[in-house]
Amino acid sequence: MSPTPPRPRSGNRRDEAARDAVLHAADDLLAEKGFGALTIEAIAREAGVAKQTIYRWWPSKVEILLDTLVEDAERQLPVPTDKATAASIRTYLRKFARFVTHDAAGKVLLALLAEAQHDPETATRMHQRYLGPRRRQELELLKGAIDAGEIAPRLGPDAAMDALIGPIVYRALTGASIPRGFVDALVEDVLRPRTG
Missing domain, CATH: 1.10.357.10 (Tetracycline Repressor, domain 2)
Structure with a gap:
């Protein structure tokens, strides 16, 4: 039985569904909590993505x-x-x-x-x-x-x-x-x- 071939690396290419989820989560949380309470952790939780994923794509909540x-x-x-x-x-x-x-x-x-x-x-x-x-x-x-x-x-x-x-x-x-x-x-x- 041959080993499973490794998945091709996608580098920093964004998964569009995850990206859209992050943008919508940021919008929703801003409206609900305000800018001061908006955190990367909360956005990640709301979007269902890892915090590291967000930091790989955006350096801050302002950029999101x-x-x-x-x-x-x-x-x-x-x-x-x-x-x-x-x-x-x-x-x-x-x-x-x-x-x-x-x-x-x-x-x-x-x-x-x-x-x-x-x-x-x-x-x-x-x-x-x-x-x-x-x-x-x-x-x-x-x-x-x-x-x-x-x-x-x-x-x-x-x-x-x-x-x-x-x-x-x-x-x-x-x-x-x-x-x-x-x-x-x-x-x-x-x-x-x-x-x-």
Whole structure:
């Protein structure tokens, strides 16, 4: 009887089912326990994977949460890339407001923003992996609408984006509601849309 051949090594390739389980567990536990109580041990237990497996794939809980945020935001909150209009900007901001108030991934964003205020490494990684790339996409959207004559903000694109996103994030962080009319007024006041 010949010995069983050794299993081929997969190296650091992630098992997608286990990876998804870890990301979902991190989301669920963050919503249930909050950032401070979220641990790698708890994530491993909830996901049904070994703690060592998680550490092989991610160096920290922040990186796990960033993976969930980046993937969920790309899927649930894409920045429009077709026609840049006042209406498409308004629709995007309405979806963003819903994302940060009702979506698990939005709660991840708020938790990481809060943590970034105390941890420079979290702030750096947030900018590298999420805030920077998304801001570039958002600015392209604004610049496209400016070039098309759709909007005429009195502020430059970067400051205009801050004036649009900032109040939404502030209200979400403080638990205040974000009615549709609030978002519409921001768009009207900040961008002075000519049409849409």
